[in-house]
Amino acid sequence: xxxxxxxxxxxxxxxxxxxxxxxxxxxxxxxxxxxxxxxxxxxxxxxxxxxxxxxxxxxxxxxxxxxxxxxxxxxxxxxxxxxxxxxxxxxxxxxxxxxxxxxxxxxxxxxxxxxxxxxxx
Amino acid sequence: xxxxxxxxxxxxxxxxxxxxxxxxxxxxxxxxxxxxxxxxxxxxxxxxxxxxxxxxxxxxxxxxxxxxxxxxxxxxxxxxxxxxxxxxxxxxxxxxxxxxxxxxxxxxxxxxxxxxxxxxxxxxxxxxxxxxxxxxxxxxxxxxxxxxxxxxxxxxx
Amino acid sequence: xxxxxxxxxxxxxxxxxxxxxxxxxxxxxxxxxxxxxxxxxxxxxxxxxxxxxxxxxxxxxxxxxxxxxxxxxxxxxxxxxxxxxxxxxxxxxxxxxxxxxxxxxxxxxxxxxxxxxxxxxxxxxxxxxxxxxxxxxxxxxxxxxxxxxxxxxxxxxxxxxxxxxxxxxxxxxxxxxxxxxxxxxxxxxxxxxxxxxxxxxxxxxxxxxxxxxxxxxxxxxxxxxxxxxxxxxxxxxxxxxxxxxxxxxxxxxxxxxxxxxxxxxxxxxxxxxxxxxxxxxxxxxxxxxxxxxxxxxxxxxxxxxxxxxxxxxxxxxxxxxxxxxxxxxxxxxxxxxxxxxxxxxxxxxxxxxxxxxxxxxxxxxxxxxxxxxxxxxxxxxxxxxxxxxxxxxxxxxxxxxxxxxxxxxxxxxxxxxxxxxxxxxxxxxxxxxxxxxxxxxxxxxxxxxxxxxxxxxxxxxxxxxxxxxxxxxxxxxxxxxxxxxxxxxxxxxxxxxxxxxxxxxxxxxxxxxxxxxxxxxxxxxxxxxxxxxxxxxxxxxxxxxxxxxxxxxxxxxxxxxxxxxxxxxxxxxxxxxxxxxxxxxxxxxxxxxxxxxxxxxxxxxxxxxxxxxxxxxxxxxxxxxxxxxxxxxxxxxxxxxxxxxxxxxxxxxxxxxxxxxxxxxxxxxxxxxxxxxxxxxxxxxxxxxxxxxxxxxxxxxxxxxxxxxxxxxxxxxxx
Numbered sequence: 001x002x003x004x005x006x007x008x009x010x011x012x013x014x015x016x017x018x019x020x021x022x023x024x025x026x027x028x029x030x031x032x033x034x035x036x037x038x039x040x041x042x043x044x045x046x047x048x049x050x051x052x053x054x055x056x057x058x059x060x061x062x063x064x065x066x067x068x069x070x071x072x073x074x075x076x077x078x079x080x081x082x083x084x085x086x087x088x089x090x091x092x093x094x095x096x097x098x099x100x101x102x103x104x105x106x107x108x109x110x111x112x113x114x115x116x117x118x119x120x121x
Numbered sequence: 122x123x124x125x126x127x128x129x130x131x132x133x134x135x136x137x138x139x140x141x142x143x144x145x146x147x148x149x150x151x152x153x154x155x156x157x158x159x160x161x162x163x164x165x166x167x168x169x170x171x172x173x174x175x176x177x178x179x180x181x182x183x184x185x186x187x188x189x190x191x192x193x194x195x196x197x198x199x200x201x202x203x204x205x206x207x208x209x210x211x212x213x214x215x216x217x218x219x220x221x222x223x224x225x226x227x228x229x230x231x232x233x234x235x236x237x238x239x240x241x242x243x244x245x246x247x248x249x250x251x252x253x254x255x256x257x258x259x260x261x262x263x264x265x266x267x268x269x270x271x272x273x274x275x276x277x278x
Numbered sequence: 279x280x281x282x283x284x285x286x287x288x289x290x291x292x293x294x295x296x297x298x299x300x301x302x303x304x305x306x307x308x309x310x311x312x313x314x315x316x317x318x319x320x321x322x323x324x325x326x327x328x329x330x331x332x333x334x335x336x337x338x339x340x341x342x343x344x345x346x347x348x349x350x351x352x353x354x355x356x357x358x359x360x361x362x363x364x365x366x367x368x369x370x371x372x373x374x375x376x377x378x379x380x381x382x383x384x385x386x387x388x389x390x391x392x393x394x395x396x397x398x399x400x401x402x403x404x405x406x407x408x409x410x411x412x413x414x415x416x417x418x419x420x421x422x423x424x425x426x427x428x429x430x431x432x433x434x435x436x437x438x439x440x441x442x443x444x445x446x447x448x449x450x451x452x453x454x455x456x457x458x459x460x461x462x463x464x465x466x467x468x469x470x471x472x473x474x475x476x477x478x479x480x481x482x483x484x485x486x487x488x489x490x491x492x493x494x495x496x497x498x499x500x501x502x503x504x505x506x507x508x509x510x511x512x513x514x515x516x517x518x519x520x521x522x523x524x525x526x527x528x529x530x531x532x533x534x535x536x537x538x539x540x541x542x543x544x545x546x547x548x549x550x551x552x553x554x555x556x557x558x559x560x561x562x563x564x565x566x567x568x569x570x571x572x573x574x575x576x577x578x579x580x581x582x583x584x585x586x587x588x589x590x591x592x593x594x595x596x597x598x599x600x601x602x603x604x605x606x607x608x609x610x611x612x613x614x615x616x617x618x619x620x621x622x623x624x625x626x627x628x629x630x631x632x633x634x635x636x637x638x639x640x641x642x643x644x645x646x647x648x649x650x651x652x653x654x655x656x657x658x659x660x661x662x663x664x665x666x667x668x669x670x671x672x673x674x675x676x677x678x679x680x681x682x683x684x685x686x687x688x689x690x691x692x693x694x695x696x697x698x699x700x701x702x703x704x705x706x707x708x709x710x711x712x713x714x715x716x717x718x719x720x721x722x723x724x725x726x727x728x729x730x731x732x733x734x735x736x737x738x739x740x741x742x743x744x745x746x747x748x749x750x751x752x753x754x755x756x757x758x759x760x761x762x763x764x765x766x767x768x769x770x771x772x773x774x775x776x777x778x779x780x781x782x783x784x785x786x787x788x789x790x791x792x793x794x795x796x797x798x799x800x801x802x803x804x805x806x807x808x809x810x811x812x813x814x815x816x817x818x819x820x821x822x823x824x825x826x827x828x829x830x831x832x833x834x835x836x837x838x839x840x841x842x843x844x845x846x847x848x849x850x851x852x853x854x855x856x857x858x859x860x861x862x863x864x865x866x867x868x869x870x871x872x873x874x875x876x877x878x879x880x881x882x883x884x885x886x887x888x889x890x891x892x893x894x895x896x897x898x899x900x901x902x903x904x905x906x907x908x909x910x911x912x913x914x915x916x917x918x919x920x921x922x923x924x925x926x927x928x929x930x931x932x933x934x935x936x937x938x939x940x941x942x943x944x945x946x947x948x949x950x951x952x953x954x955x956x957x958x959x960x961x962x963x964x965x966x967x968x969x970x971x972x973x974x975x976x977x978x979x980x981x982x983x984x985x986x987x988x989x990x991x992x993x994x995x996x997x
Contacts, residue, residue, distance in 0.1 A: 010322070013289040013330040020281050055322045069461075076463045084329055100463045101522030106333040118472050118519065121465055164859060164969040166948075167905040168956050176952070176961060176969045181616040183961045183969055185952040214951040269953070 003120060006030045006047035008038035008064060009082065010056040014105075018051065021109035027116075035059025039067050042074065049120050050079045051103065054090060062097045069098035078119035082107070133231035137253075139260055140207065140220040143195035146260040147220075148227065148253070153209045153265055157223055160204040174200070174219060179208065185269075186217040192268060194244045211265045218265075227260075229253055234262060289330045293379045296323040298670050300372050305673060308365045317360065320368075321350040327375065331382070338386075339378040342393065346371050349400045358403055367399045373674055446477060448534035449516060451505040457498050459526035466503060472519045477509025506534055604700075607661050611847060614657045615944040621650045622965035658699060658845050665743045665752070666694035668706050672714055672741060679718045686725050686736040687718050696743040698750045699845035705822050706752075706842070712815045713754050713838055714739065721758035721836055731833070733757065749824075750844055755837035761830040763787045770796065788828045788836075792816040820976065822846065823866055849945050851972065852920070853938040853964070857907040860970045861934070862943055862962060867975040869921040869929065871937065889919060889931040896921070896929045897979070904978055905957065922975050930979045945972065 005027050007018045019029050030045050032038035034056040042050075050068065054061035061081055068074045078100040083090050091102055100119045103112055137148040138157075163175030163186045172191035176183050186206065191197045198221070206217040234251040251262040303320040306312040328343035349368070352358035360368075374396045381387045451473065455466060473479055487500040507516065516531050523529075625643045633639050673689045680687045698706075717739050722728075725735035742753045763784060770776045770790045782790075790796060797811030819826045824842035843849070843866070851862035852871075878890045879898060887898040898919070920932045943962040946969075948955060959974035 011326045011330060012292050013285060013333070014326075016285040016288050017333055020285060055325050057319065057322065076460075076465075078463045078465075078468075084325070084332065095462060095526075098462050105329050106335075114472075115522075117475075118468055118522065119464065120468055162968070164961075164971060165907065166952075166955050166971070167907075167958065173952075176948070178963045178967055178969050181612070181619060181946075181963065183946045183948060183951065183963075216951060 002026065002028045003048040003116070004028045004030060004046060005116065006032065006038065006041060006045060006050045007052075008032045008035065008041075008050070008056070008061075009053040010034050011053070014053065014082070017107075018112075021107070021112050035061065035064030035067065038064050042068065042071070046073075047077060049116050050074075050077055051082065051116075052079060053082045054094065062093060065094065065097040065099050076121075078121070080115055080119065135229055135231060135234070137227045137229060137260075137262065138207065139224040139227055140205070141222045141224055142190040142193070142220050143198065145195070146224065146258055147189075147263050148260050149207070149209065149263050149265060151226065153211070155208045155210060155215065158206045158208060158217070160200055160202055160206060160219070171197070177206075177217060179215075179217070182215065184208070184215060184217045186219050187268060188219045189263075189268075190220070192244070193248060194242065209265060211268055214269065216269065218268075227253075227255065229255070237261075286334055289334065290379070290383050292330065293327055296327050297372070297376050297379065299323045300375070301369070301670070301673065304365060304369050304372055307360050308362070308369070312360070317350075317354050321347070321354045324350050324375070327379070334382075336382045336386075338389070339375075339382050342378050342397065343375060345397050345400050346375060349404050352404050364403060367396075367403060369677065371396055371400055373677070376674070446508045446510045448506060448508045449513070449531055450534045451507055451516065451529065451531050452502065453505070453520070453527060453529040454502040455499045455523065455527040457495075459523050460497065460499060462522075462526070464523050464526065466501070469519055469523070470503070470505070473505055473507055473516070476511045476516060476519075477507055479505050479507040479509075481505050602660075611657055611661060614654050615847065618650055618654055618944055619963045619965075621646055623967050626965035654848075658847065659697070661700045662697040662844070663700050663703050664695045664697050665703065665706070665750075668703055668710060669694050669741055669743070671707065672710070675711060675714060676718060676739065679715050683719050684724055685718055685722050687722060688736050688738050690738055690740045691742070692740065693743040696745060696750060698842070699847065701846040702750070702822060702842055702844070705818070705846075709815045709818050709826075709840070710741075710752070710754070712812075714741075716812065716815075717754060717756040717758065717836070717838075721756040721760075723759050727759075745844075746841070749841050752840045752842070753837055754840075755835060757835040760832040760834055760836050761788050761791070761828070763830075763832070766790050785829075788830050791828065792826070823849065823864060825866065847945055848942055849960075849962075849972065851941060851943050851962075853941050853943075853970070854901075854918070854920070854934040855936040855938060856905065856934050857902040859905075859907060860938065860964060860968070861901065861905075862941075862970050862972045863920060863922070863932070863934075864959070864972065864975065865940065867922045869923050872919040872921055872931065874919050874931075891921060891929075891931070894929075896931050898931045898933060899978065900933045901973070901978070902935070922979075928979070932973075932975075932978070943970075943972070 003026060005022055007015060007022075007029060008031075009015050009018070010033055015031050015033075019031070022029050030041060030047060032041040035052075036058040038050075038052065039059075052061045052064055056064075059067070065079055065081070068077065068079060079098065081091075081094040081099045081102045082105050083094070083102055084105045094102065101115055103115050136151040138151050138154050139146060139148040141147075158179075161177045163177050165175040166173060166185075169175075172188045174186040174188050176185050178184070188197065188200070200219055203222070205220055205223050207220060207223065208215060208217050210216075233255075234253055237245065237249050237252055240246070247267060248263050248265075249261045250264045253260045253262060300320055300323040303312065303316050303323070306316050307320070324343055324347045328340055328347055331339040331343060349358070349371070353360055353364070353368075358364060374392065377389060381389050453466070453469070455464075470481060482504045484502040484504065485500070487502070488494070489500065509516070513531055520527070520529050625647060628639060628643060629635075669691045672691070676687050676689045679685075718737070722737035722739075723731075723733075728735050728737065737756060737758055739754065739756045742755075744751050766787055767776075767782070767790070770787075770793065771778045773795050775790065775793050775796060776782065791812045792815075794813040796813060816826050819840055819842070822842055823846065824840055826838060826840045828836060828838050830836040849862070850865040852865055852868060854861050854863055872889075872891065874889055880888050880890065880895070882888045882895075887900075888895040889898040917933050917935050918937050920934065920937075922930055922932055943964075946961045946963060948958060948961050948971075957974055957977045959972045959977075961969050961971050964970050
């Protein structure tokens with residue numbers, strides 16, 4: 001069963017790398033460029049897992065996660081945040097917003113998939 | 122641009138386009154040849170060697186026309202409608218070679234190509250890379266490298 | 279191409295954009311116009327560069343970006359105020375970051391010195407600032423939940439594994455989620471599944487805490503799992519499974535002890551995969567399926583976001599764009615060029631066949647020509663780019679030159695969105711760079727000098743781009759000292775460019791700076807060895823089919839005006855007959871066409887001729903002769919003469935046999951399949967399908983000036 005993954009990141013490079021890491025039959029990748037776009041894409045897709053960056057224009061990761069958790073349909077959709085290095089405060093804030101887990105940038109594709117599996121229902 | 126021998130065959134074969142210039146027979150490897158066209162009047166270029174006849178329009182590309190006979194030092198014959206232009210690739214450039222007529226397309230085993238006799242002619246030494254005897258006729262194999270005036274054929278930057 | 283290589287290319291492209299945003303943001307802050315969002319944008323730019331660089335292991339870049347990011351973070355949090363002195367440091371840091379990116383692009387080419395200095399400056403800014411963000415690891419991250427289980431340990435039965443593997447160690451994992459865990463969409467099932475991946479396991483679920491229905495909170499957590507796991511994985515690996523839920527649950531991982539299992543109370547022992555006994559309500563799915571309306575509000579997130587967005591001043595409306603490979607566009611442009619040629623050929627042949635001008639066919643052909651021209655314009659517009667990409671590099675260059683020459687300068691740009699064909703843009707950077715250097719180095723006075731004459735110490739250089747009568751005009755103006763006309767005159771006399779007694783207008787004196795030989799090592803101050811004379815600049819602009827002039831006001835400043843064609847792919851030309859051939863003369867070079875009388879032609883010297891034009895004499899060049907298509911020594915008949923202007927501003931008269939008309943022609947390269955020919959700029963294909971050469975006016979004039987005539991040619995004579 002293909003898992004739909006929504007990736008939200010303002011960096012084209014990051015989006016390409018995520019897409020590359022999740023290439024294959026197991027995942028189908030849907031992308032958005034910032035929090036606002038992410039909520040828009042979310043309204044038209046049913047991702048199984050969401051991966052989002054924190055620093056983005058228009059609406060940052062925290063705002064996006066809170067927005068996701070406010071939608072009925074996606075209150076229990078797992079959300080992973082991308083953070084550079086293990087910044088505890090960011091992680092905690094992400095958690096407070098409703099993030100399920102995190103992935104450290106630069107990410108190891110294997111760890112990325114592990115993290116997805118760890119949260120995907 | 123010589124053909125690489127196919128591993129399967131025991132003797133390598135080359136496909137050659139034979140043509141006539143100034144009472145002599147010559148040929149080039151077909152891998153250099155893109156097409157064969159009838160003669161068209163060329164727009165002359167100033168400051169150019171005599172064997173550069175000018176340029177023609179080949180489907181939107183500007184093609185220089187080289188009188189191959191003149192390049193080899195043969196007497197220049199005024200081109201007529203019976204002349205033929207062999208469109209060939211030299212390095213990264215496409216040029217038109219003006220010859221009198223195209224005779225044939227030959228498939229020749231590599232072993233039939235004899236080394237060029239040591240004539241003290243510059244152009245022969247520069248361009249003729251071998252001799253082939255077929256049906257009592259002598260056909261000289263030409264390499265196109267260095268044909269264009271003056272400059273080394275540019276490889277891409 | 280290896281996909282990572284492709285992404286690396288994307289990364290460097292993105293870096294260029296990010297660096298541009300970074301600089302733009304800092305410049306905005308410098309003028310005092312920036313706000314919180316500007317600072318955020320700058321931070322994000324550095325952050326993104328760092329992030330991508332990390333993914334590709336570009337260590338030096340990452341290290342510097344990190345220092346830079348830390349400083350920007352301090353600005354972002356308000357701990358460091360963006361005063362002018364701070365902004366200057368940040369601007370230098372931005373330049374240094376760009377250097378790092380370029381070094382990384384070049385495969386880690388060694389960087390110049392200066393890293394230590396800028397790093398020290400950045401760190402000095404943040405050292406006095408208390409970091410508002412807590413340290414790297416929060417206390418939670420380190421705890422592995424060693425706290426003992428709340429529930430009665432001894433009563434817990436240990437699940438037995440069927441067919442226990444002899445070799446691998448066994449662990450007991452106890453896991454009790456707190457209700458907050460589920461709020462973040464964490465769930466026991468995936469965790470159990472992950473554990474199962476590690477080896478063999480048996481799971482018990484304790485439902486003792488599940489209350490009766492009336493006390494049951496669907497959002498609550500009441501379950502405890504006990505897992506016996508046989509695995510060769512390390513303890514750390516097992517613990518890692520719970521990485522996301524630490525703090526939101528209680529769990530422990532301990533080596534299993536073999537123990538007699540007491541009578542289980544009400545737990546169903548399950549093997550392997552199914553952690554949840556069917557009888558138990560699974561709270562994890564509760565919230566999403568709860569029929570009771572949740573107490574959580576459901577606002578439309580989009581509306582909230584929009585409001586927040588507007589508050590941040592999101593200005594540019596999103597325009598639909600697509601990314602297209604350049605090859606495809608180039609190919610399309612070539613094809614359209616062919617279309618134009620073909621259409622012209624068709625029209626010519628049809629008209630030659632005697633069709634009436636008013637017939638339907640002729641009218642149809644006119645429509646076709648109109649359509650074709652429109653298609654060509656539209657297609658050319660695809661490749662048109664705003665000059666912004668060239669203008670963007672100027673502020674940094676200005677900073678460098680200013681620093682080197684001790685001047686203070688501010689760059690103002692106008693009309694950055696003015697579009698021009700890609701082919702022109704690429705060739706614009708160099709002349710612009712030279713002119714900017716020149717303006718700052720020669721045009722602007724030092725701060726002291728400026729103060730002395732009542733000007734602000736900071737000089738202003740303005741770059742403006744605009745469309746004017748089918749061309750693009752770029753102006754570089756400075757508010758410096760203007761051209762010192764006396765000095766220019768003296769130098770010109772010294773170099774033998776003009777007679778000491780020559781009478782020249784102010785404008786003519788100003789334009790002397792473009793004369794070849796005017797600038798030498800003396801007059802070009804060595805701005806780090808890259809000074810270049812204005813004559814070189816003028817020539818490179820003319821190579822683009824452009825013109826350049828200067829307007830100067832002593833004491834007030836100078837304005838250079840460059841006029842360029844919108845594209846290098848087509849040319850407006852005058853089609854002329856020379857001997858039996860057709861030639862095209864670029865319109866930009868033509869001043870006017872003349873019909874001289876025989877008496878206007880005068881011989882000068884052994885071979886030359888001059889033409890009298892309104893009292894002045896200009897060299898007369900017979901084009902047919904210059905091209906070697908005619909070996910006569912006297913111009914045959916009056917013919918038509920085109921007065922042309924050379925690159926140096928000098929005039930000459932070109933004699934041709936007849937003028938056919940003005941036409942826009944598609945430029946075809948001669949170098950592509952042949953080589954450069956002196957006197958010829960390029961070629962084109964006319965309506966009759968024949969190739970016509972495009973004259974290089976400058977070269978033509980210079981050819982003529984050579985002592986020896988061109989060697990005789992053997993012509994191909996059409997039969």
